[in-house]
Amino acid sequence: MSERARARGLLDALRERRADIRVGVDPRLLEREQELRRALNAKDQQWRSLLAGAHEESSAVRVRGELDETLEKLRQVQGEIRSGSPRYAQLTQPESISLRVLQQQLDPGSVLLEYWLGSERSFLWAITQDSAKSYVLPAAARIERQARQYFTALNARPASQAKAVADEAETRRVARDLSATLLGPVAASLHGLRLIVVGHGALQYVPFAALPVPQAATDQPAALLSEHEIVSLPSASVLTALRAPARTGRDAGKVIAVMADPVFSLDDPRVTLPRETRLAARNDVQRSAAETGLRDLRRLRFSRNEADTIAALVPPSQRFQAVDFRASRATALSPELGEYRILHFATHGVIDSTRPELSGLVFSAVDAEGRPQDPLLRLHEIFNLSLRADLVVLSACQTALGRDIKGEGLIGLTRGFMYTGTPRVIATLWNVDDRATAELMKRFYEGLLNRAEAPAAALREAQLAMVRDGRWAAPYYWAGFVLQGDWN
Numbered sequence: 001m002s003e004r005a006r007a008r009g010l011l012d013a014l015r016e017r018r019a020d021i022r023v024g025v026d027p028r029l030l031e032r033e034q035e036l037r038r039a040l041n042a043k044d045q046q047w048r049s050l051l052a053g054a055h056e057e058s059s060a061v062r063v064r065g066e067l068d069e070t071l072e073k074l075r076q077v078q079g080e081i082r083s084g085s086p087r088y089a090q091l092t093q094p095e096s097i098s099l100r101v102l103q104q105q106l107d108p109g110s111v112l113l114e115y116w117l118g119s120e121r122s123f124l125w126a127i128t129q130d131s132a133k134s135y136v137l138p139a140a141a142r143i144e145r146q147a148r149q150y151f152t153a154l155n156a157r158p159a160s161q162a163k164a165v166a167d168e169a170e171t172r173r174v175a176r177d178l179s180a181t182l183l184g185p186v187a188a189s190l191h192g193l194r195l196i197v198v199g200h201g202a203l204q205y206v207p208f209a210a211l212p213v214p215q216a217a218t219d220q221p222a223a224l225l226s227e228h229e230i231v232s233l234p235s236a237s238v239l240t241a242l243r244a245p246a247r248t249g250r251d252a253g254k255v256i257a258v259m260a261d262p263v264f265s266l267d268d269p270r271v272t273l274p275r276e277t278r279l280a281a282r283n284d285v286q287r288s289a290a291e292t293g294l295r296d297l298r299r300l301r302f303s304r305n306e307a308d309t310i311a312a313l314v315p316p317s318q319r320f321q322a323v324d325f326r327a328s329r330a331t332a333l334s335p336e337l338g339e340y341r342i343l344h345f346a347t348h349g350v351i352d353s354t355r356p357e358l359s360g361l362v363f364s365a366v367d368a369e370g371r372p373q374d375p376l377l378r379l380h381e382i383f384n385l386s387l388r389a390d391l392v393v394l395s396a397c398q399t400a401l402g403r404d405i406k407g408e409g410l411i412g413l414t415r416g417f418m419y420t421g422t423p424r425v426i427a428t429l430w431n432v433d434d435r436a437t438a439e440l441m442k443r444f445y446e447g448l449l450n451r452a453e454a455p456a457a458a459l460r461e462a463q464l465a466m467v468r469d470g471r472w473a474a475p476y477y478w479a480g481f482v483l484q485g486d487w488n
Contacts, residue, residue, distance in 0.1 A: 002114060002116045002123070002125070002200075003096035003097055003114075003235055003236055003237050004096045006198070006200075006234060006235035006237070010234060010235075010238060010241075010415055010418060010419065011235075011237055011238060011241055013383075013419045014238075014241040014242070014244070014418075014419065014421070015241070016082070017419060017420070017421060020087060021081065021082060021085040021087050022081060022085065023085070023086075023087055024085060024086040024087065025081050025084050025085050026084060029077065029080055029081055029084060030081070032077050033074065033077050033078065033081065036070060036073055036074040036077060037074065037380060037381070037384075039070050040067075040070045040071060040074055040357075040358075040378075040380065041374065041376075041378065043063070043066055043067040043070050044067065044358050044376075044378070045374065046063055046067075047063050047064060047067050050063055067355070068355075071355060071357065071358075074380070096237050097236050097237040097239075097240055099127070099132055101240060102127060102236050102239075102240075103127065103128070103129050103130070103132075105239050105240055105243070106127065106128060106129050106196075107129070107194075108128075108129055109192070109193055109194055110128070110129075110193060110194040110195075110196055110487075111126055111127065111128050111189070111190060111193045111194070111195060111196065112125075112126070112127040112128075112196045112198065112233075112236060113125070113126055113183075113186070113195060113196065113197050113198065114127070114198040114236060115137075115182070115197075115198065115199055115200045115203050116200050117139075117140035117143055117144065117200045117201045117202075117203070118139065118140055119139060119140060119141075120139055121136050121137065121138070121139055122136070122137040122138060122139060122140055122143055123135065123136060123137060124137055124182070124185065124186065126186045126189065127236075128193075133186070133189075135185040135186060137181065137182070137185070138181060140201060142181070143181060143182070143201075143202070143203070144201055144202040146174065146177055146178045146181060147178060147201075147202040147203055147205065147206050148202055149174045149178075150171075150174050150175055150178045150206060151202075151205050151206065151429075151430075153170065153171040153174050153175075154171065154207065154210060154430075154475050154476060154479055154480075155429070155430035155431070155476060155480065156476065157433070157476060171475075172212070175210065175211055175212055176212055178206070178211065179211040179212050179213070179214045179224070180214050180215070182203070182206075182211075183211070183213075183214045183224075184214040184215060187213070187214040187215055190227075190228065191227070192227065192228075193228065194228060194229040194230075194231065194456070194487065195208065195224075195228045195229070195230045195231070196231050196232075196233060196487065197230065197231070197232050197233070198232075198233050198234070198235060198236055199232065204232075205429060207429055207475070207479040207480060207482060208224060208230050209224060209225040209230050209460075209463060209479050209482075210224075210225070210475040210479035211223075211224045212224060213227060225460060225463060225464060225467075226464060229456045229457060229460050229487065230456075230460070230482075230483075231456050231483050231484070231485075231487045232482050232483065232484045233484065233485065234415070234418075234484070238418070238485075239485075239486065242418065242421075242423040242424075242485055242486050243423065243486060252338065252339055252340050252341045252388040252389065252390075253339060254317075254318050254319070254320070254339050254340045254341070255314045255318040255319060255340065255341055255342060255449070256310065256311075256314055256318070256319050256320070256340055256341070256342040256343075256344060256449075257319070257320040257321075257322075257336075257337050257339075257340040257342070257343050257344070258307045258310050258311060258319070258320070258321050258322070258323075258344045258346070259307075259322045259323075259327045259331065259332060259344070259345050259346070259347065259363070260300075260303040260304060260306060260307035260321075260322075260323050260327060260344075260345075260346035260347065260395075261299070261300060261301070261303045261304040261307065261323045261324060261327060261346070261347075262323075262324070262325075262327040262328070262347055262362065262363045262364040262365070262375065263324055263325055263327075263364045263365065263366055264297040264298075264299060264362070264364070264365050264375070265297075265365065265366070266366060266370055268299060270324055270325070271366065271370055297348055297362060297365075300346065300347065300348070300434050301434065302434045302435045302437070302438035303346035303347065303395070303434065303437075303438065304323060305438050306346050306395065306437065306438040306441050306442070307321055307323055307344075307346060309438070309441070309442045309445070310344060310441065310442075310445050313445055313446065313449045313450060314449065320336065320337075320339075320340060324364070325364050325366070325367055325368045326364075327347065327363050327364055328363050328364045328367070328373065328375075329363045329364075329373065329374055329375055329376065329377050330373075331363070332345075332361070332363060332377045333377065333381065333385070335386060337385070337387065337389075338385075338386050338387050338388050339388075340388075340389060341388070341389060341390045341391070342389060342390065342391045342392075342393070342448075343387070343389045343391070343392045343393070343422075344392075344393045344395060344441075345361055345392075345393070345394055345395060345396060346395040346396065346437075346441075347361055347362055347363060347395075347396050348361070348362040348396055349361055349362070349394065349396035349413060349428075350362060350376065351412060351413075356379060356412055357378065357379050357380040358378050358379065358380070359378070359379045359412055359413055360376040360377050360378040360379060360381075360382075360413070361376070361377045361394070361396060361413065362375050362376055362377075362396075363375045363376075363377060379412070379413060379415075379416045382413065382416035382417060382419075382420070383416055383419050383420070385420050386420075387417075387420040387421065387422060388421075389417075389420075389422045390422070390423060390424070391422070391423075391424050391425070391426070391455055392417045392422050392424075392425045392426070393425075393426045393441070394413055394414070394417075394425065394426065394427040394428065395426075395428075395432075395437055395441055396428065396432075413427065414427045414484050418484075418485060422485070423485050423486040424455055424456075424483060424484065424485035424486050424487070425483075425484050425485055426455070426459060426481060426482070426483050426484075427481075427482060427484065428480045428481055428482075429479075429480040429481075429482060430476075430480045432477075432480050432481070433476070433477055436466070436471075436472050436477035436478065439466065439469075439472060440462050440463070440466055440472075440477075440478055440481065441462075443461070443462035443465045443466070444458050444459055444462040445458075447461050447462060454487065454488060455483060455487070456483050456487040459481065459483050462478075463478045463479070463481070466478040
């Protein structure tokens with residue numbers, strides 16, 4: 001029952017993607033879908049413009065209603081596409097994974113920990129290749145209170161030295177309590193195993209990597225990470241769907257495509273227009289920024305170092321690097337990205353928890369001539385990307401977050417890239433530090449590309465290296481990065 005209540009839409013979407021349900025559909029219906037996508041983007045820009053400035057409530061109500069209406073029309077057309085698709089008609093409802101099939105997906109060194117939070121009591125199932133155990137946990141209210149306290153304590157930038165000492169003591173107390181609640185009952189059987197976590201409710205926001213080992217002599221941050229690889233899944237059933245044979249023929253020939261350090265405003269020194277041209281263009285750019293609600297975005301200076309460091313690990317013929325003006329929405333939508341096994345996006349992320357389809361990644365807001373352009377690659381567009389990537393790295397803020405929908409879990413950017421068939425995504429749980437992120441990614445890719453480590457292992461080693469480096473030891477700098485999907 002726990003599996004039947006998770007990620008149902010994602011499971012359906014993965015089957016639809018493999019079946020290519022748009023084959024044989026009325027072209028007029030497909031064109032209507034594209035028209036509505038364009039209209040949705042325009043309404044989204046209008047809505048963000050209102051939110052970014054002074055506005056009358058009546059105008060906000062009207063535009064919000066038009067935005068919701070357009071989104072609902074798009075959903076209805078997509079429903080018509082399914083009902084009119086010969087291939088969709090042949091699909092059967094996906095079955096939730098059985099215990100036997102799940103155990104076949106696990107290797108001897110892994111344990112799957114699936115949580116379910118209930119009003120009176122909660123549950124933890126610990127599944128290995130040859131065992132299945134069930135544990136009763138406290139009610140959701142207690143667990144979610146602990147989880148929120150833990151999340152709040154970790155994602156705050158470290159303060160002054162005196163305050164940091166007090167904050168660290170409180171963070172350790174909160175972490176120790178949460179670890180005892182979530183892992184205490186099963187701690188004795190976890191030794192040396194990879195932890196595959198299927199969270200529920202507020203637990204989807206918990207970076208398990210920073211938890212201490214329950215009942216251990218030390219409560220040092222990252223103690224759990226020092227003993228375990230840690231991976232997240234939206235559901236156990238999604239694992240089999242991500243590993244399905246449909247990936248045959250998907251193998252991309254080149255190694256990595258990196259997009260980083262976009263240009264967000266005319267004030268950026270990379271905009272080298274004559275003064276008169278710059279002044280004339282400023283109003284257009286400011287208006288465009290207001291229309292997207294993305295004004296005053298801070299340049300991610302260290303993302304350029306991040307991109308250069310990653311690119312240097314790969315021969316020129318095997319890499320694609322788009323920075324500055326070239327780090328644009330148009331580049332992100334281009335078929336060229338489908339040629340690469342790894343996609344790395346180092347930019348700002350925007351999360352819309354009300355309409356998750358309008359969450360997105362932010363790219364250059366102006367081109368080399370100073371002309372404004374839509375910088376936002378939205379989730380509903382990510383769904384339509386034709387990718388063959390084995391790994392997507394979202395080196396941006398809060399990219400692992402989204403709207404928690406009953407029966408689905410978090411609907412956000414990670415889910416969008418999984419829909420394209422990408423089996424694993426690295427994303428973030430909070431506003432990560434620019435410089436620390438560049439350092440973490442340098443160490444991650446050295447493990448991934450130089451030492452041929454699996455993504456989960458490379459991320460773990462990079463995070464442990466950050467802990468050992470006194471500058472970045474605080475969990476704020478490294479624990480926000482999580483790997484979701486297939487760990488192999």
